[in-house]
Amino acid sequence: MTDTVSVDLGGTWLRIRVGSATERFPAPSVLQQPGLSVDRLLQQLVDTLDVHVPHGARVNMSCGAALDEQKGVALGSGPLWGGAPSGEIPLLHMLSSRRPDVRWTLVNDVTAGLASYAQGFARPTDRHLAYITISSGIAVRTAYLAEKVVPVDHRGLQGEVGHVRAVSSAPPAVLQLPCACGGVGHISSMSSGPGVAAVAQVLGIDYEERSFASSLAEGTDDLARLLTVVVEPIAELIRTMITLDPRLDRIGIGGGVAEGLVGFYERELIAQLAGSRSYADSLTSDRVREIIHVCAPGDIDTLSGADAIADGYLRVTKI
Ligand SMILES: [Zn+2]
Known part of the structure; x- marks a missing residue:
């Protein structure tokens, strides 16, 4: 029987699951190894997989990069490679060579997260279902459940919202924060994991990722303000998504930043979304609660999501 190996290449960890055993390694990424070139990091990735993948296996790999899944080509990743490398990365070709x-199947990690979220949480009446990941990077994917597809553009992309300008009422120093992609004031600059730390620094707030949730539980005002600032671009993004797509029935929010603060994040997000601003706003707190769901740690498994995509649970399509 062919072995199935599931791989998750993130900015922080490279996880490899063979059978029921999952091993975790520091990711071959600029985030983990800032001194190394993109070529060296890719070499390290290929070397590590070469050692761990059994002969003749089927590998389903979730990748934390903008990816053309049909061509197996990566277009860039802030956390993995510090933005867009010069030219595309022929990841599938490198691995197959x-x-x-x-048999390699490459799946964007947000698409894998979306598949995992849909398997775990889609309701029978949900038409369009979106998954937002808020971790070392930020992106959204939306599936059309009736057609079982994830539509993408001609480059294979959908929902790379981490690198659009954030809508924010924060002070100018926050709006000028640099992004890992080389841009300024992007949603990732202020709402991703590194973004939260950067916002805390420019606002002079004493912040530690590990104790963020417990400090919020103690009612620390500065940290409550930090949460408000970093959630705002996400709330504005979600408000726009709901306004543009009347069939968007469910939005799952996962990734380390949101999951690590699950109750606090959800309360803050719902509070920001439920405020009605104009006659065009249809968001009551009941409707927001119907749509929004912040995931708890363990709800999303990108390894299983990559397997689901490889098995045709959702089809990524340019058509
Ligand atoms: Zn960016």
């Missing part, structure tokens, strides 16, 4: 015995 080293291990031609393996």
